[in-house]
Amino acid sequence: MTRACRHLHLPLLTSLACALLFAASAGVTRAGPQEDLQIYQDFFKKRFPTLSVEDLSNGAYSFSEDKKKQWLDIMEFPPYEVAIEEGKTLFETPFANGKTYGSCLDQGGIGIAHTYPRFDKATGKVVALAGALNACRAANGEKTLSTFKGDLANIAAYLTSTSRGKPITVTVPDDPKALAAYEDGKRIYFTRRGPREFACYHCHWVAAGARIRGNELSTAVGQATHFPTYRSKWGEMGTLQRRYKGCMENTGAVALKENSDGMNNLEYFHTYMSNGIPMNAPGTRF
Numbered sequence: 001m002t003r004a005c006r007h008l009h010l011p012l013l014t015s016l017a018c019a020l021l022f023a024a025s026a027g028v029t030r031a032g033p034q035e036d037l038q039i040y041q042d043f044f045k046k047r048f049p050t051l052s053v054e055d056l057s058n059g060a061y062s063f064s065e066d067k068k069k070q071w072l073d074i075m076e077f078p079p080y081e082v083a084i085e086e087g088k089t090l091f092e093t094p095f096a097n098g099k100t101y102g103s104c105l106d107q108g109g110i111g112i113a114h115t116y117p118r119f120d121k122a123t124g125k126v127v128a129l130a131g132a133l134n135a136c137r138a139a140n141g142e143k144t145l146s147t148f149k150g151d152l153a154n155i156a157a158y159l160t161s162t163s164r165g166k167p168i169t170v171t172v173p174d175d176p177k178a179l180a181a182y183e184d185g186k187r188i189y190f191t192r193r194g195p196r197e198f199a200c201y202h203c204h205w206v207a208a209g210a211r212i213r214g215n216e217l218s219t220a221v222g223q224a225t226h227f228p229t230y231r232s233k234w235g236e237m238g239t240l241q242r243r244y245k246g247c248m249e250n251t252g253a254v255a256l257k258e259n260s261d262g263m264n265n266l267e268y269f270h271t272y273m274s275n276g277i278p279m280n281a282p283g284t285r286f
């Protein structure tokens, strides 16, 4: 452990985590997003040398033969197919004013999902895909909807299906506000929360591959590639932010609000970590 880490007085931290936290907090090594990405992806490559990045994007199933088999059985008739169909119809149905969702999005929304969340220069904020759809509704005089589930998650299922196979390409433009949003997401990722003081990073980084209450823990890198996801537990589609909420509440913490700056920044950082890995959304999970 480096001297810097002893100074932080965090005995639970591994030296890698410490180095990352130190770089993030002390301002000594101002690593940018690209350097972070290299460090994070290299970390998981070294830790799980037999797993490809695609394996990582299959999440916990890459750590359990038995569950992987069950999952592959489900994938023969993927439950998200219905959501893709419904989402396509909703996406193409005009608003009361005659405009469509496509009018608000680049390329009419087709083949762009793998570039979300995006930093929006006009507002200086990060927008996730479901948030962009909601903003489009508001701009066209329609009432906003949940960004966790329902119509917007189904539309996101359709839009991500048009990006399937494309590498996740989240960009942090050279703009202080974009960098600040990325850093905020990173801070949230590494922040301990709730009575048990768990950070995302404890489970999906330090303990990745290990089991917790019968569940293998997936790796942070690769997690964002298959959302929205149909979860048997939900019986429907849910967005990444819905999953974040679940993880926050499972540890007894109060979850951040959907489509809040914090959630969007967390999704920005978290999805950026999967840059370069092919999108395989929508997904399905137990």
Ligand code: HEC
Pocket: 058, 059, 060, 189, 198, 199, 200, 201, 202, 203, 204, 212, 215, 216, 217, 218, 219, 223, 224, 229, 240, 243, 244, 247, 248, 251, 270, 285
């Ligand atoms: C106490 C441990 C714990 C903490 C802390 C935790 N999670 Fe999880 N998380 C789990 C478990 C268990 C699962 C289900 C198994 C899996 O896929 O890893 C899960 C699943 C996920 C998934 C779905 C992965 C997939 O392939 O579908 C995402 C995304 C996720 N967590 C993100 C987060 C984020 C972001 C945070 C911090 C806000 C967080 N988690 C905090 C335990 C945790």
